[in-house]
Amino acid sequence: MKIALTMASVLVMSVTGYAWAAMQGLVTGLTMTDVIGAEGGGDKPADGARDILLVGMDSRTDAQGNPLPEDMLAKLRAGVADGELNTDTLIFVHIPNDGSKAVAFSLPRDSYVDIPGHGKHKINSAYARGKLEARAELQEKGVTDPKELEVRGNQEGAKTLIATVERLTGSTIDNYASINLLGFYEITQAIGGVDVCLKRPTKDPYSGANFTAGPQTVSGFEALAFVRQRHGLLRGDLDRVVRQQVFMAGLARKILSAGTLSDPGKLNDLVKAVQKSVVLNQGWDILAFAEQMKGLTAGQIEFRTIPVVNSEYSTPEDGEAVQVDPKQVMAFVQGSTGPTQPADAGPDNAEITVDVRNASGRTGLAAGVSRSLAEQGFTEGAIGNATSRTSTVVRVPPGAQAAGRKVADALDGNPEVEEDRSVPAGHAVVLLGTDYASSDTTNRTTDRIAAAPPAQSAPPPEEEQPITADGVVCVN
Template structure:
């Protein structure tokens, strides 16, 4: 699922001046980079689905073009196709664009497949106008901000607290990165919050069932501004998922290293492809904390983080931090409040537990647990846990289990 920084509609026609003003954009401030990249895995059996965000500045290998920021994969292949077609004598502008866009999408898919180890079955690309139209069609999504923001670049101008947004406001909300503590990573969190809220609203209110008042508007918005792979009727696909609920969808972000890696393309996000593939493979297999270790005993243990601090979302934050450090994590959860953080391990596996404690960034005690399976570690986050240095605030995502009455507040 791609969010395209594009000033054209789904047929490649340039947006009018009126449309550009409507979405708070100009004809020259977009270069058709893929600034939102989310790989969505929807299982056939109706079990939990995952949306895996790949930050746009992830520094990865792009097949045929070397190592660059992933958001340039589409444009590099598109521009090469335009040159090749023009050299071959093709002059029809629409044909040039259609073929070039197809090559751009193919190269981006190949890049994501190589990075994640997953096979991509379908492709959906939405541009700025399409996002605007779709959010209007569903009637807006409730979000919550910790603090008021005003950003001239994206047009974001919001008060603090919960609010329902759509159209140009929704675009500004998911596009803002200037003025956020962690820049594009915080923007990724905003996108995840918005998309999870949209999924919860669409599926919980039967918006896509035949006869729904909003279905026609949603179909029109998708037809006008969303590019899909050939033959894929996304509305029919969604209608087959009528038993699916927003609570069965969780958004995560691929593990990453430093966010200020200096490259020939400017500052980028450091990516370890092996860690990304291991992370994605664990999700595709439905791996849980009860699964046995896949390798020998010296492999990093699988870590399950339990929040015993009383602070909302901390277990998920710390799980993301451990994933960045190369650990496979179980489903985060809660535990009875305790004052001190502790790391518990299987008998004879103290060394691995100490490594986990160091990865947490503190001198936390480790202790054996005779009931712990081999290759497993449990972290109980106490009131003493300090989360300094945590770059990705995934704990600020919406609660997707249906228990929360409203969205959690984000930066």
């Protein structure tokens, strides 16, 4: 939803906005949060590329935690406050250290993925799950200050979301940026709108969309409706993702124009809007990053969508979701952006002895998984039962992450890898949680259905080629 404007803020600074980023007061006025792990960040990320997570928040406050006015919330169609804080839209941006190109990957909000510590759920719930869990723990420790609960809860929510995206894409997140409802409205107003094009007229009471066919310029509430609509679109949320991509392409094109970069009034309004609505990770040197990226042109900015297995996937707990294959996603991301620094391939499968413990309560699961791993070349270890748990995990001795990753990749659901000093050298211990049992039964059935030609399903994406900022593309 609002992610296009998060992208705008980063694009302004990284792609075309060096002059804007250098304006006095911008950097000192930004809100920062400590959410990036020790392996991420830095001027030149060790894996050869900077990976940025951009998040559109369904938040009813500004970046400083101040509540938005009720009349503004009504105009923004923010809905009723229900205590939830889902991430409406997620985009993963991959930029090689040489700044030669930028590829932005849309992650559908209903993608059914593994959320570390919470099992398999829709990706847009990762932030809320991490935040609510942290708030509960803080309250148990006696923390009562609402602002402290909000700030620390949001930090943990962002960390949970970052860990989820890292597991899905196989990349380390180096930077994080989020934006709220108000920011979307004010930033589009500041630049004078964005040029878009629709193949046919559309009207939707849920989002407030009411557009004619053909080229048009949208800003403020209309821009929000344009990127928010999914009801009435042929492919629902997948078409909305394409809408967001062409909007961001238009946004980059607009910021590239001399009319924006040379207009002090527009730049000043843009700075004020960003300061009120955008949150960045602590330690991100925006000016240095902008200097590194300022040579990018519109044609070097691409927008893609991660591959989808089944857009109407029935889940055990979360209703209908979008099924994705983490291995396929990882390959797609790396194939679209070019090679980075090679990762440690780890030992041969035969050198890893895998002990399997059944913590799912499903009879015979450990034995079946152990046989499957043996068929893939791993050395079969001990099998047995363990105390019931929700999430599946692979535990390895310290320093054996690469071996653990190989075992995890051979299992369903892309489980988390943890280091555990109690695991013997050369071994990996698989703890099968209830999420694995669900995955094993439900996903196999769905895979069989997906393998056959569907009698009636959504058509394939119309945008086979990546969207760039070179021109206006007409979409559904």
